[in-house]
Amino acid sequence: xxxxxxxxxxxxxxxxxxxxxxxxxxxxxxxxxxxxxxxxxxxxxxxxxxxxxxxxxxxxxxxxxxxxxxxxxxxxxxxxxxxxxxxxxxxxxxxxxxxxxxxxxxxxxxxxxxxxxxxxxxxxxxxxxxxxxxxxxxxxxxxxxxxxxxxxxxxxxxxxxxxxxxxxxxxxxxxxxxxxxxxxxxxxxxxxxxxxxxxxxxxxxxxxxxxxxxxxxxxxxxxxxxxxxxxxxxxxxxxxxxxxxxxxxxxxxxxxxxxxxxxxxxxxxxxxxxxxxxxxxxxxxxxxxxxxxxxxxxxxxxxxxxxxxxxxxxxxxxxxxxxxxxxxxxxxxxxxxxxxxxxxxxxxxxxxxxxxxxxxxxxxxxxxxxxxxxxxxxxxxxxxxxxxxxxxxxxxxxxxxxxxxxxxxxxxxxxxxxxxxxxxxxxxxxxxxxxxxxxxxxxxxxxxxxxxxxxxxxxxxxxxxxxxxx
Amino acid sequence: xxxxxxxxxxxxxxxxxxxxxxxxxxxxxxxxxxxxxxxxxxxxxxxxxxxxxxxxxxxxxxxxxxxxxxxxxxxxxxxxxxxxxxxxxxxxxxxxxxxxxxxxxxxxxxxxxxxxxxxxxxxxxxxxxxxxxxxxxxxxxxxxxxxxxxxxxxxxxxxxxxxxxxxxxxxxxxxxxxxxxxxxxxxxxxxxxxxxxxxxxxxxxxxxxxxxxxxxxxxxxxxxxxxxxxxxxxxxxxxxxxxxxxxxxxxxxxxxxxxxxxxxxxxxxxxxxxxxxxxxxxxxxxxxxxxxxxxxxxxxxxxxxxxxxxxxxxxxxxxxxxxxxxxxxxxxxxxxxxxxxxxxxxxxxxxxxxxxxxxxxxxxxxxxxxxxxxxxxxxxxxxxxxxxxxxxxxxxxxxxxxxxxxxxxxxxxxxxxxxxxxxxxxxxxxxxxxxxxxxxxxxxxxxxxxxxxxxxxxxxxxxxxxxxxx
Numbered sequence: 001x002x003x004x005x006x007x008x009x010x011x012x013x014x015x016x017x018x019x020x021x022x023x024x025x026x027x028x029x030x031x032x033x034x035x036x037x038x039x040x041x042x043x044x045x046x047x048x049x050x051x052x053x054x055x056x057x058x059x060x061x062x063x064x065x066x067x068x069x070x071x072x073x074x075x076x077x078x079x080x081x082x083x084x085x086x087x088x089x090x091x092x093x094x095x096x097x098x099x100x101x102x103x104x105x106x107x108x109x110x111x112x113x114x115x116x117x118x119x120x121x122x123x124x125x126x127x128x129x130x131x132x133x134x135x136x137x138x139x140x141x142x143x144x145x146x147x148x149x150x151x152x153x154x155x156x157x158x159x160x161x162x163x164x165x166x167x168x169x170x171x172x173x174x175x176x177x178x179x180x181x182x183x184x185x186x187x188x189x190x191x192x193x194x195x196x197x198x199x200x201x202x203x204x205x206x207x208x209x210x211x212x213x214x215x216x217x218x219x220x221x222x223x224x225x226x227x228x229x230x231x232x233x234x235x236x237x238x239x240x241x242x243x244x245x246x247x248x249x250x251x252x253x254x255x256x257x258x259x260x261x262x263x264x265x266x267x268x269x270x271x272x273x274x275x276x277x278x279x280x281x282x283x284x285x286x287x288x289x290x291x292x293x294x295x296x297x298x299x300x301x302x303x304x305x306x307x308x309x310x311x312x313x314x315x316x317x318x319x320x321x322x323x324x325x326x327x328x329x330x331x332x333x334x335x336x337x338x339x340x341x342x343x344x345x346x347x348x349x350x351x352x353x354x355x356x357x358x359x360x361x362x363x364x365x366x367x368x369x370x371x372x373x374x375x376x377x378x379x380x381x382x383x384x385x386x387x388x389x390x391x392x393x394x395x396x397x398x399x400x401x402x403x404x405x406x407x408x409x410x411x412x413x414x415x416x417x418x419x420x421x422x423x424x425x426x427x428x429x430x431x432x433x434x435x436x437x438x439x440x441x442x443x444x445x446x447x448x449x450x451x452x453x454x455x456x457x458x459x460x461x462x463x464x465x466x467x468x469x470x
Numbered sequence: 471x472x473x474x475x476x477x478x479x480x481x482x483x484x485x486x487x488x489x490x491x492x493x494x495x496x497x498x499x500x501x502x503x504x505x506x507x508x509x510x511x512x513x514x515x516x517x518x519x520x521x522x523x524x525x526x527x528x529x530x531x532x533x534x535x536x537x538x539x540x541x542x543x544x545x546x547x548x549x550x551x552x553x554x555x556x557x558x559x560x561x562x563x564x565x566x567x568x569x570x571x572x573x574x575x576x577x578x579x580x581x582x583x584x585x586x587x588x589x590x591x592x593x594x595x596x597x598x599x600x601x602x603x604x605x606x607x608x609x610x611x612x613x614x615x616x617x618x619x620x621x622x623x624x625x626x627x628x629x630x631x632x633x634x635x636x637x638x639x640x641x642x643x644x645x646x647x648x649x650x651x652x653x654x655x656x657x658x659x660x661x662x663x664x665x666x667x668x669x670x671x672x673x674x675x676x677x678x679x680x681x682x683x684x685x686x687x688x689x690x691x692x693x694x695x696x697x698x699x700x701x702x703x704x705x706x707x708x709x710x711x712x713x714x715x716x717x718x719x720x721x722x723x724x725x726x727x728x729x730x731x732x733x734x735x736x737x738x739x740x741x742x743x744x745x746x747x748x749x750x751x752x753x754x755x756x757x758x759x760x761x762x763x764x765x766x767x768x769x770x771x772x773x774x775x776x777x778x779x780x781x782x783x784x785x786x787x788x789x790x791x792x793x794x795x796x797x798x799x800x801x802x803x804x805x806x807x808x809x810x811x812x813x814x815x816x817x818x819x820x821x822x823x824x825x826x827x828x829x830x831x832x833x834x835x836x837x838x839x840x841x842x843x844x845x846x847x848x849x850x851x852x853x854x855x856x857x858x859x860x861x862x863x864x865x866x867x868x869x870x871x872x873x874x875x876x877x878x879x880x881x882x883x884x885x886x887x888x889x890x891x892x893x894x895x896x897x898x899x900x901x902x903x904x905x906x907x908x909x910x911x912x913x914x915x916x917x918x919x920x921x922x923x924x925x926x927x928x929x930x931x932x933x934x935x936x937x938x939x940x
Contacts, residue, residue: 047645175517177868179919212919372898374869398647399844399898402869428842428869428898430919449649449682449900 042394042460049456056448058311063301063443070295070338071103071269078294082274082335091276099348100268101338107262116256117248125241126216129261130223130234131341140260141204147249151196162201168193169208179429194234195226205234208242211433216240219438220297222341233261271337273345280330288331288465289363293339300441308370315455327466336411350414360420365409370451371427375402380421400457512864516926523922528781533771533913540765540808541573541739548764552744552805561746569818570738571808577732586726587718595711599731600693600704601811610730611674617719621666632671638663639678649899664704665696675704678712681903686710689908690767692811703731741807743815750799758801758935759833763809770911778840785925797936806881820884830890835879840921841897845872850891870927
C-alpha cells in the first residue's frame with residue numbers, strides 16, 4: 001500500500017509501479033484556466049503567504065477575544081468576528097449555520113486540589129476541572145488517593161477503591177514519534193476516568209495531564225459520564241504535580257487530597273458554524289470544504305487549538321482571491337463550532353450537506369496546531385488517494401509533501417461517514433501537546449512563518465481540488 | 471544531480487537510475503558486529519533518545535553558565551563544564567585543544583541609540599553593538615541618518631553620506647522558504663556595513679537586525695573592519711526600531727540619532743576546543759567528528775546557537791554508549807570554540823588533523839538550532855554523496871530523511887577544505903532567526919523532544935559512518 005513510507009528506498013518498487021499506473025497528468029500538470037503550471041501557482045501562493053500573509057494578524061484578532069468555549073460570550077463574539085471577517089475579506093455567501101451547543105462553565109470560585117501528607121504537610125496542586133465535570137460539594141471532597149496506570153489495574157483493586165479519589169497516572173508514551181499516537185494511548189484516562197472510577201466506588205478522578213512536557217500547567221479536555229453510573233467530579237493535575245503525588249504515594253501509607261470544583265452545566269445555548277465561499281466559476285454546486293473549529297477550551301486562548309486552523313482556512317481563500325485565482329468548483333471555509341465538547345457544529349454541517357443539492361468533493365480540516373506543515377493525512381479510497389498523492393510534488397518546496405493514510409479531523413468526520421473524502425493538514429507534531437487545552441496555548445506560542453506555510457499548503461490543495469475535482 | 475528534490479515525482483527517473491547504480495547493500499543493511507539491521511538500531515536510538523534523553527538536561531546546565539562569548543569567564547566555564555561532562559559520561563581521551571581567541575566585550579556602560587525627530591521628539595531605540603565594533607566617543611556620536619538598502623545604493627550617495635550615520639535597512643527576504651538563504655542575502659550589511667559606511671565618509675553604521683520576526687529585540691553578530699579604512703562604530707537595531715526610523719525618515723527632512731557604545735577589544739585570550747571519544751574497536755585511527763560550537767554571542771544564553779548542537783553531539787555519543795553499541799571507527803565529539811567571531815577553534819582542529827596520523831572519515835556539525843531534524847546537508851564528492859543518500863531510509867521514521875548538497879558548517883569548514891566530507895544537521899528552519907544572536911535565544915525557546923530527535927539523528931549517522939566508513 002501507499003503509506004507514510006511512500007518515499008523510502010524500501011518502497012521504491014511501489015513508486016516505480018505507481019509511475020506506470022498513475023495518470024501521467026500528474027507530471028507538471030497545467031491549470032488550463034490560468035494557463036500556468038500548478039507548480040508556478042503553488043510558488044506564487046507560497047511567496048504571497050510568506051511576504052504578505054494575514055493569518056497571524058487574524059489570529060491576533062481572534063485570540064484577543066479570549067478563550068472560546070461553546071456557549072460562552074467569547075464564543076459568540078468569535079462567531080460574529082468570523083462572519084464580519086469573511087464579509088470584510090469579500091467571501092461570497094457568508095452565513096451562519098445555527099446549532100445548539102452544550103454550555104458548561106468552570107464555575108465562579110477558584111478550583112483547588114490540596115495534598116495532605118503525613119511527612120510533607122499540605123501541598124497545593126495546580127488543577128483544572130475536566131470539561132463537563134460536575135462540581136464537588138461546597139466544602140470539596142476529601143479522601144485517600146489510589147494511583148492506577150490503567151482501567152484494568154483499577155478493576156483489580158476491589159474494595160480498596162471504594163470511597164477513594166482515583167488517580168490515573170499513565171503518561172503519554174514519549175517513545176511514540178507521533179505525539180498524536182501517544183495522546184491516543186493515554187486519553188482514555190481523561191475521557192472515561194470518571195466513569196471507571198465511579199464504577200468501583202471511587203468518589204472523584206484525578207488525571208495526569210495529557211502532555212509530553214514536564215511542567216506545572218494542568219491541561220483540561222473533554223470527558224464523559226455514563227447513564228446509570230454515578231457522576232463523580234474529575235480534574236487534571238500537571239505532570240509535575242502528578243509526579244509529586246505519585247512519589248508521595250510510594251513513600252507514605254496514605255495520602256489524602258482535598259478537591260474542590262465549582263463547575264456548572266447550563267441548558268444548551270444557541271451558536272453557529274460560520275460559512276463563506278469563493279464560488280466556483282464552472283461547477284459551483286461542487287464543494288471543497290476547508291475549515292477548523294472556532295471553539296476552544298477555556299484555558300489559554302486556543303491559539304494552536306484551533307485558532308490556527310481557523311485563520312489558516314480563512315487565509316487560504318484570501319490568498320487565492322489576492323492572486324485572482326478563480327476556482328472552477330466552490331471552495332468553502334467553515335468555522336465549525338463545538339468540536340471540543342460535542343461536535344454539534346460538525347454534525348449540523350453534515351446533516352445539511354446530506355439533504356442539499358450540493359456535491360462535496362472533499363473536506364479538509366486543519367486542527368493539529370499552527371506548526372510547519374509536513375503533509376496531509378487522507379481518508380478515502382485507493383483511487384482518490386493515489387490521485388492526491390500524485391499532487392505531492394506541489395508541496396515539496398515547503399517540505400510538506402508527505403501524503404499518507406489517516407483520519408481527516410473531528411469536525412469533518414460526520415461528512416466522511418457520508419462518503420466525502422476527508423483530508424487533514426499535518427504539521428510538525430512535536431510541540432502540540434506542550435500547549436493543547438492549557439494556559440500555554442496562546443499566540444506567543446505560534447510562529448508566523450510556520451502558520452503562513454500551513455495556510456499556503458491549504459490554499460494550494462484547495463485550488464487543485466477545485467480545478468481538478470477528485 | 472541528486473539534489474534537495476531527490477524524492478519528487480519529477481525526479482523519479484533519477485531515483486530509478488540510482489536504484490541500479492547504488493550499491494545494493496543500501497537495502498536493509500545489517501550491522502554485522504551487532505547482528506542487527508541498522509533499521510532496528512536506528513529505532514532503538516530514537517526510542518532511547520525520546521524516553522531517556524539527556525540533551526535537554528545538559529542544555530539546562532550549559533545555558534545556566536550564561537552567555538559564552540569567546541574570552542569571557544562564562545566561555546571558560548563552558549570549556550570546563552564540557553571536559554567535566556565528557557569525563558562524567560565516560561568518554562575516552564577527553565582533552566582540551568588549546569587555542570588563543572579574540573576577546574571583545576560589549577563594555578561596562580549601557581548602550582544607547584536615541585532618535586531626535588522634529589515632530590516626535592526623542593525616541594529611544596533598542597540597540598546592541600555588533601560584535602567587534604569599536605566604541606563611540608564618550609558622549610556618543612550624533613548625526614543625521616541616511617537610509618540605504620544596499621552597498622550599491624550607498625555608493626550613489628556621494629557627498630550626502632559624509633558625516634552621517636548610515637542606516638542599512640534591507641530586510642531578510644521573507645519569501646525565501648529557507649531562512650538561512652534569506653540570512654545569506656542580508657548579512658553583508660552586518661558583516662561589512664561599517665567598512666562600506668566609512669568608505670563614503672559615514673561616521674557610524676546602524677543595521678536592521680537579521681531576523682524574520684517583527685519585534686523590539688536587537689540581534690548582534692560578527693562584523694569586520696578593513697585595513698586602511700577608518701573603524702566606525704556599528705550596532706544593530708530591532709526590526710520594530712528599523713521600521714520606525716525608516717518611517718520617520720520618509721516623513722521628515724532630517725532625523726538625527728545619538729549612538730553610544732562602550733565596546734572594548736582586549737588582547738587575545740587563552741581558550742580551548744574540548745574533545746572526547748568513543749574509541750573505535752577496529753579502526754581507531756579513522757575518525758568521525760561530530761560537534762557544535764561552545765561559544766555564543768553575549769545576548770541570551772546561546773541555547774539554539776549553539777548550545778543545542780553541543781549537547782546533541784554529546785548526547786549522540788551517550789546514546790550509543792547507553793545502547794552498548796561499539797563503533798568500529800572512532801566517533802569524536804568536538805566542542806569547538808570561537809565560531810562566532812574568529813573560527814579559531816575550527817582552524818586549530820583542522821591544523822592538528824592535517825599533521826596527525828589519524829584519517830578523518832567525515833565531520834558532522836550541528837549549528838542550525840535545536841529544532842525538529844529534517845535531514846542533512848552534505849559537502850563531498852558524488853560517490854560519497856550517493857552512499858550517504860542511500861542511508862536516508864534510516865531517518866524516515868523521524869521525518870529527517872532529506873539528504874541534499876550544501877555546506878556542513880563553519881567549524882568544520884577548515885577540515886572540509888582539507889578534503890574531509892562535511893555534513894550539517896538540518897532542522898526545521900522557520901524559527902531559527904527569531905532567536906539567533908539575541909536575548910530571545912534561551913532554553914525556554916527549545917523543545918525537548920525536537921532537541922532529542924536531532925541528537926538521535928546524529929547518533930544514527932555517526933554509528934553508520936563508524937561501521938561502514940564513507
